[in-house]
Amino acid sequence: MALIYVYSPSGAVRDRAGLRRAVRRLQSAGHEVVLDEATLARHQRFAGDDETRLQAIARAAASGADVALTTRGGYGLTRLLPRLPYDAIDAAARRGMAWMGLSDFTALQLAALAQRGTPTWAGPALLEDWAGETVDEITMACFDDLVHGVGEGAGWRLPPADLRAHPDLQRGWRLEGATLWGGNLSIVANLVGTPYLPAVDGGVLFLEDVGEHPYRIERLLTQLLLAGVLPRQRAVLLGAFNRYTLTPHDRGFRMQTVVQWLRAQLPGMPVLTGLPFGHVPTKVVLPVGRPVELVVEGREAVLFWG
Structure with missing residues (x-):
């Protein structure tokens, strides 16, 4: 062991x-x-x-x-x-x-x-x-x-809304040789403009956060968008965004609203949700800084790195 x-x-x-x-x-x-x-x-x-x-x-x-x-x-x-x-x-x-x-x-x-x-x-x-x-x-x-040295990938089931938003994925989609990177959205956004944010082009960016209202999530994503970080990626994977409270003032503004907005800002780029990672009991292990292959077949999404 x-x-x-x-x-x-x-x-x-x-x-x-x-x-x-x-x-x-x-x-x-x-x-x-x-x-x-x-x-x-x-x-x-x-x-x-x-x-x-x-x-x-x-x-x-x-x-x-x-x-x-x-x-x-x-x-x-x-x-x-x-x-x-x-x-x-x-x-x-x-x-x-x-x-x-x-x-x-x-x-x-x-x-x-x-x-x-x-x-x-x-x-x-x-x-x-x-x-x-x-x-x-x-x-x-x-x-x-x-x-044990046998980990080669991680998969999850996409929600139906992802395929409705990206109908081309229903025929199957594959991305090879892209660097996987990311993590906590607040940290990623706070490193913009510093020498501690990797200059990853053509990567797969995964994000999660906890205790942040959806409007704050959108604001952090806007920072990455306006700084040019998001447009340089080839795919964005969204994990868990949880432990926040909606209010009557939101009037329907919720996390799915943010996802729809993000997709509109990144036309043609897959923005996939449901990645089992974040402040949740079920989480996969992800290689940060390594090349991966991302495959979508129907509602099944798989990351390979082995």
């Missing part, structure tokens, strides 16, 4: 019982789990001050683990980007370490890709996915495929 190094690069761990439960679950699956010495550190809302978290990332890079797994997201990595140990992160990835996480971890992933071309993995985080009452079987199967 895998050696998993757990560290906290962003927000402070608040659920210590959940962390212990999550570690036991990984161990019961046969994995060896090593907790970084500052996993439970706290400074304000962060998992230790900036220097503490930078040192934790450096220790993860030097650990020789198969997987470097974040405890949680939150906020904190963006302020570290000018000082991240990019060479050490890249060297560990090239040796076979899977840097894995989601949410705030998007900042490290995209910065490492922009600065060194480092491939990483978007996937589960310790507290998000192992600390609850149950563990999602699909999420764990995707994680196990990765650590």
Whole structure:
């Protein structure tokens, strides 16, 4: 099984019982789990001050683990980007370490890709996915495929609205050799205009977010649109956008409204929804910074990278 190094690069761990439960679950699956010495550190809302978290990332890079797994997201990595140990992160990835996480971890992933071309993995985080009452079987199967070196792709079923919006896809569609990249929409948009946003042309951009009302989602997408990021892609994949509350003031403005608006801004480009990724129990593991093949056959969409 895998050696998993757990560290906290962003927000402070608040659920210590959940962390212990999550570690036991990984161990019961046969994995060896090593907790970084500052996993439970706290400074304000962060998992230790900036220097503490930078040192934790450096220790993860030097650990020789198969997987470097974040405890949680939150906020904190963006302020570290000018000082991240990019060479050490890249060297560990090239040796076979899977840097894995989601949410705030998007900042490290995209910065490492922009600065060194480092491939990483978007996937589960310790507290998000192992600390609850149950563990999602699909999420764990995707994680196990990765650590066993047999993960080759991920598929999902498109909603009927996607095929109505893109009738040409019903005959089948294939895209090869496009770089898969993206992650949390707020982080991606906030990196525009910085040296930490990868300059990916002709890529497949996947996005998710949590706790953001649909109008805020549209505003973030507008930032990517006006900055020229979206028009340079060949496909956009939308994961989960959840944990927000609509109000009577919205008068029918909802997430589907945003999707329809986005498609109108990107005529001819597939904008596909339902990607099982984000702050939801069921999530696939996605290779960030690697070339993929995207295939649509009817309502079945599949990403291949093996």
